[in-house]
Amino acid sequence: MARALDLARRGPVHGPNPRVGCVLLAAPGAAAGAPRTAPEGPGGGGSRTGESGPVPGARVLGEGWHRGAGTPHAEVAALADARARGLDVRGATAVVTLEPCDHTGRTGPCSVALLEAGVARVVVAVPDPNPAAAGGAARLRAAGVEVVLGVEEAAGRALLGPWLVAVERGRPHVTLKLAATLDGRVAAADGSSRWITSPEARAHAHALRGEVDALVVGTGTALADDPALTARGADGALAPHQPLRVVVGARDLPAGGRLAGPGGDVLHLRTRDPREALAALHAREARRVLVEGGPTLAAAFLRAGVVDEVHAYVAPVLLGAGRSAVGDLGIGTIGDALRLRTREVRPLGPDVLVVADVEEEER
Structure with missing residues (x-):
């Protein structure tokens, strides 16, 4: 989650959408072939000075972050990163800083994108307070995906900052x-x-x-x-x-x-x-x-x-x-x-x- 938060910080501070980051991890016991660390790829992998860096001991399949209104959301960017590497994400865990959205706006719902990709587990820092976009966790659970909420929630809320206040109020x-x-x-x-x-x-x-x-x-x-x-x-x-x-x-x-x-x-x-x-x-x-x-x-x-x-x-x-x-x-x-x-x-x-x-x- 620390890595996902670092990725989210690359997104723009201004604009109508939140800053969100996502890391896709291989399923435990999955066949080898995914790199243990994430080199720079289309989804925005790699590390920077002051960031947590690639996930230690984990096979990272893809990484992504939201680059602003009208661009792919973090989950979709991470899925695209994995595809560009030629990696299979079926059974993977998606670690994401904000609950995957469940609505169609400028882009499609991330909950559906994760389901169609075969992701088996989703770990979330902050539940989405936006009534227009919330519901992703419920859809995923209804489809049999394990969903864990509230991991590093305080850090996630601090990152979302003014956006979270605006949506909640x-x-x-x-x-x-x-x-x-x-x-x-x-x-x-x-x-x-x-x-x-x-x-x-x-x-x-x-x-x-x-x-x-x-x-x-x-x-x-x-x-x-x-x-x-x-x-x-x-x-x-x-x-x-x-x-x-x-x-x-x-x-x-x-x-x-x-x-x-x-x-x-x-x-x-x-x-x-x-x-x-x-x-x-x-x-x-x-x-x-x-x-x-x-x-x-x-x-x-x-x-x-x-x-x-x-x-x-x-x-x-x-x-x-x-x-x-x-x-x-x-x-x-x-x-x-x-x-x-x-x-x-x-x-x-x-x-x-x-x-x-x-x-x-x-x-």
């Missing part, structure tokens, strides 16, 4: 990004804000943009800052993946400006309701959303209880006055404060990134 996973001074300001008294954080912090933020499906700002930020809302590399070039650029609010946007330039598609949602905005993005299969500002929009998403995690870039800068990072939350006493659970603290040049989860009971 019926809305995109929301990361709120804040970039502020040590005293919590996002702009000076005269409105100037470039640059509070360092180049290192801004580079990290651009990398995060390249991992999400949609980037959200309010009309106030769009009109005042004229942002491009693009993901760029260290050299300033556009990243391979560009998120959908979303502006929330009733005011009209100017015809020109940087939003008219290169980047992801632009979507103007004429609403002030975060839940309504997220419903629209969910309908477009956005699984991971990054909310970047400003303070009014940040407060609105927090008040609505739809923020899952906060990325706070904090610079060792003091202003003493100016706009706060977050607008009014309607909290009047310290006992009602929204307290987060810190997951990571990372130095970025002179700045610090604090990654914190919003606990479900706080929503």
Whole structure:
């Protein structure tokens, strides 16, 4: 399963589909002829630095991972890898990080593909929470295939991360990004804000943009800052993946400006309701959303209880006055404060990134 998880990590972080990996193992006592280790093949076998590597002591028939929407799922990729090697998978065990799907979407059901290939046993890390795709384990069991669920489930759930949250909650996973001074300001008294954080912090933020499906700002930020809302590399070039650029609010946007330039598609949602905005993005299969500002929009998403995690870039800068990072939350006493659970603290040049989860009971 550790190897399957490593393979899954090769898939794209963004997009509507989960990252899934699969390893096919020969049946115990099967005739020799399958390699004990898995050389690089069409399904994506082999090992990389920092990965678990081929399965020790096991005869690996094939490996695969999901490369993104519209491409073969991990199980089908692993079966194709085995066929390309000329290996027979009848009676094999499929070790897969997510329950094989049982529906026809952009591709066919993996449960049927495994049955038709003659796989005898399926070991799964995480049951599929998506009602549209679940049922693979039940179909396999009904056909006489042994199915084992929950192997390394915690590691599997951690890998699925935002996708799992989005499917379970019926809305995109929301990361709120804040970039502020040590005293919590996002702009000076005269409105100037470039640059509070360092180049290192801004580079990290651009990398995060390249991992999400949609980037959200309010009309106030769009009109005042004229942002491009693009993901760029260290050299300033556009990243391979560009998120959908979303502006929330009733005011009209100017015809020109940087939003008219290169980047992801632009979507103007004429609403002030975060839940309504997220419903629209969910309908477009956005699984991971990054909310970047400003303070009014940040407060609105927090008040609505739809923020899952906060990325706070904090610079060792003091202003003493100016706009706060977050607008009014309607909290009047310290006992009602929204307290987060810190997951990571990372130095970025002179700045610090604090990654914190919003606990479900706080929503």
